[in-house]
Amino acid sequence: MASEQLRVLITNDDGYQARGIRALATAIAGRGHDVQVVAPLDDQSGVGTARAGWVDRPIATRSEDANGITYIGIGGTPALAVTLARLGAFGKPPDLVVSGINHGYNFGVILHSGTVGAALTAATQGLSGLAVSIGAEDPQYLESAAEVGAELLGWLSEEPAGTVLNVNVPDRPLSELRGVRSARLAPYNPNRLVAGLAPTGEPMVALRTPDPAEDxxxxxSLLAAGHITVTPIVGIQEVPDDAAAQYLVRWWAGAKR
Structure with missing residues (x-):
């Protein structure tokens, strides 16, 4: 299937007009794939897999064409974009989902990432997903991450449905990257979040860039050293352990007496 034309849904959480999604769509279309771009109308960073308020209501859309590609913006989240496309709201459903290029890394505990959330949503709906991020809020080398994402489609298309990859690329020319590494997710670093007060006296949370983990x-750590990182991930799964249920069984037996 790697050599066949794929219908690829491309989404993101930075908005359908973001430079990252435009670079990614151009690279994937350049490899002969049928791209379908559906993404939020505006920035939806940090929404995870949320799809709040989407049932039984009309969803605002807007579209524009650029370089032969139609970019559709929706009044909703990246996960909603995946769901709508999977249901055929914008034509033939996709074969794969690619999310990005996110402006800024998505490393470590990525529970809240809208970029990664879109890829995980694809997996729950029977599709494989790829999340691509680059290490800058104002990236200068989006083509590096775009080429990495486009290349990985060949591998992903051959894997079982539901496969999800989280990929991060330093904001450097391809020739200056140190290579590719399979990477563990960095553990949660509480020092990255700083609580404070806004000038208005209201509480606020700020993010700071910590030193790379010692692992x-x-x-x-690998991104800080200039490597492309690739991490297979999974979403919610049950744990084969009935200890909690058995605890309640014992309670229930006593409560019925």
């Missing part, structure tokens, strides 16, 4: 095989 040299984590995505955070």
């Amino acid at each position: 040299l095989d984590t995505d955070e």
Whole structure:
């Protein structure tokens, strides 16, 4: 299937007009794939897999064409974009989902990432997903991450449905990258979040960039060293452990007496 034309849904959480999604769509279309771009109308960073308020209501859309590609913006989240496309709201459903290029890394505990959330949503709906991020809020080398994402489609298309990859690329020319590494997710770093007060006196949370973790095989450390990182991930799964249920069974037996 790697050599066949794929119908690829491309989404993101930075908005359908973001430079990252435009670079990614151009690279994937350039490899002969049928791209379908559906993404939020505006920035939806940090929404995870949310799809709040989407049932039984009309969803605002807007579209524009650029370089032969139609970019559709929706009044909703990246996960909603995946769901709508999977249901055929914009034509033939996709074969794969690619999310990005996110402006800024998605390393470590990525529970809240809208970029990664779109790829995980694809997996719950029987599709494989790829999340691509680059290490800058104002990236200068989007073509590097775009080429990495486009290349990985060949591998992803051959894997079982539901496969999800989280990929991060330093904001450097391809020739200046140090290579590719399989990476563990960096552990949660509480020092990255700082609580404070806004000038108005209201509470606010700020993010700061911590020093790379000492674990040299984590995505955070490898990215700091200039590597492309690739991390297979999974979403919610049950744990084969009935201890909690058995605890309640014993309680229930006593409560019925």
